[in-house]
Amino acid sequence: MINVAVIGLGYWGPNLVRNFEAVDNAKVIYACDLLEENLMKIKKRYPNIKVTKDYKEILKDDKVDLICIATPPATHYKIAKECLESGKNVLIEKPMTTKVKDAEELIEIAKELNLYIFVDHTFVFSPPVRKIKEIINEIGKPLYFDSERINLGLLQKDVNVIWDLAPHDFSILTFLFNFKPKSLIAIGSKHKHPYYEDLAHIMIRYDNGFIAHIHVSWLSPVKIRKIIIAGDKKMILYDDTNPFEKVKVYDKGVEVDLSKESPFFPTYRSGDIYVPKIENKEPLRIEVEHIVDCLINKKKPLVDGYEGLKVVKLLEACDKSLREGKEVEIEW
Template sequence: MKVNIAVVGLGYWGPNLVRNFVTVPGASITTVCDTNPATFQKIKPFSSIKTVRNINDVLRDKTIDAVAIATPLSTHFILAKKAILAGKHVLLEKPMTQTSIQSQELIKLAEKNKRILMVGHTFIYSQAVRQIKKIIKRKDFGQVYYFDSTRINLGILQKDSNVIWDLAPHDFSIINYLFDTKPISLLATGSHFVGKKYEEIAHIVIKYENNINAYINLSWLSPVKIRSIFIGGSKKMIVYDDIQPSEKIKIYNKRIKTTENNITPFSPAYRSGEIIIPNLEQKEALLTEIEHFVECIQMNKKPLTGGLEGLKVVKLLEIASESLKTNLEVIIK
C-alpha cells in the first residue's frame, strides 16, 4: 500500500520534508499547501506535485492519507485537529502544540479516530543519538553525571515563540530518549535584546532522578552555529558535535577518581586514555523519520515519537516558561 502524502507549510522546514518524501518508495507526495503562493517556487523541481493555498482542499481530498504539518507553532493544534477529524494521519513538526492541554486533546482524537499521530523530533532518528544511547547503556561508561548542550546560531527568530520553544525541544526529546529517568526540578533564565516580547537567549538547568543534571544553553544571537552535547560519565565521556560532517561522536576514556585517607583527605587522580570515534551510517535523520512515519501507517505501528513523547516535551516547555517568568526553580511533581 502506497501512502499518499500532503505537506502543509513550505517555509523553512517544509521543503526538506518534500525532498525526503519523494525518495521513500512507500510514499507518494501528491500535494503541498501554503497560503503564500511564492513558496511554491521552492518545490519547482517536483512539477508533478499539486499546489493548493487552502487547507480545506487537502482535507476534502479523499485520496490523501496523511499530512505533514510544518507551519508556525500557533497553527499546529488547529491544523492537526482538522486533519485527524478529516481522517488523515498526521506528522506534526516540533514542538507539538502551544499547551499540554492541546497535546492531550490531539492524542485522544488520534486514538478515537484510529489515526497515527507522530511528532517530528528528528534527532531521535539520527544515527549519532541512537549510537550514544547504546554507549551510555554499557557498563564501561559508568554512571551518567551530566548532559551539557550548546545549541546556538544567528536566528531564525520566530514570530510566535521564544528561543526555548524553538530550540529546547531538540534537547528535551534527546534527554527523554537517552535517559530512563524523571525530572525533579527545572530552572530557566533568559533575555531578549532585539525583540520586545520573546527571549532570544536562554539557559536551562534540569535536575533528574539518579543524580543526572542537564545544562542547556540556547541562543538566536550567536555569530557562529554550534550544535554540541557533552555527556559525562563516571568512567568515560562523550562529545557529540552535530556540525561535523563525519566524526560526530567521540568517546573519551577520561575520568577523575578521588581517594580519601588520613594523609590526603582529598586526592583526585586523573585518568586519560584513548579516544574512540564510532563509524556511523551516513543517512539523513529526517529520511529515517519519514520512513518510520510511512511504516507506522502501513503496519499500524506505534511511532517512536508519538503523541505521548510530544506531550512530555511540551510539558517541559511549559515548566521552562513558568520558571522564566518567575525567575525561580520549579519543582516538578
C-alpha cells in the same frame, strides 16, 4: 502506497516533500501554503503535486493518508485537530503544540479515532544520536548532559529561543534516558528581540541526581552544536558541526576515594579516545522511512504524541520559570 500532504512550505516543509517523494511506498499528492511563491516553488520542481492555499481542501480528499504540519508552532494544535477529526494520520513538526493541554487533547482524539500522531523530533533519527544511544551503557552511571546550541539568528516571530532550539535537546534527552525530570530553572534575556528571549540557559534536575544544562542562543557569533554526556566511567562529546568526527568517546574520569586518602585527594583517569563509525544518512530520510513503515505495517512509532507531549511539558515549565524567575517543579 501512502498518500501524503504537506501543509506549510516555508523553510522546513520542502524537506518533508523531498523526502516523502524520495522514499518507496509513499508519494506527496498535496502541498499547501498561504503564500503563492512557496506553492510555485513546489509546483516547478514537482509538477504532479496538487497545490492549494486552503488546507481544508486536503481534509476532504479520501485518498490522503498522512498530513504533515510544518506551519508555525502556534498553528499546530488547530490544524492537527482538524486533520485528525477528518480521519487523517498526522506528522506534526516540533514542538508538537504550544500548550500541554492541547497536546493531551490531540493524543486523546487520535486514540479514539485509531489514528497515528508522529512528531518530528528529527534528532532522534540522526545517526550520531542513534549511535550514542547504542553505546550509552559504556559511560557507566550517567552524571550530566551539557548542551550548547547557539548561532546568530534566526530570530523567530512567534516563539522565544527556547521553543525554537531546545526541543532538539529535550527530545535527545528523553530518547537517551528514561529519567524523570523533577524541576527546572530557565534564565533568559531579550537583548535584541522585542518580545521573546533570544538567549537562555536551562538547568533540569532529575530524580536520580542526573543534571542537564542547555544553552540556546540566537546571539552567538559562531554556530556551535556541542553536547557532552558524562558518566562515571566514560564521557561522550557530540559535535554536530564536525563533518567527520561527530561523536568521540573519552575514557576519562575522576575518582575520589575518601576511605583511602585523607584529606581529600582525587585521582584523574585519562585513557583512550575513540571515534565510532557513524552512518552517513539524512536523519529526515530515516525518519520518513520509519513513518511509512509504521503506517504500512501498523508498527509503534518511535516518536508518537506521548514523546511530543514530554517535550511540550519541559517547554511549558521553562515558560513558567522565566515568568516566575525561579526553579519550578515539572509535572511528568
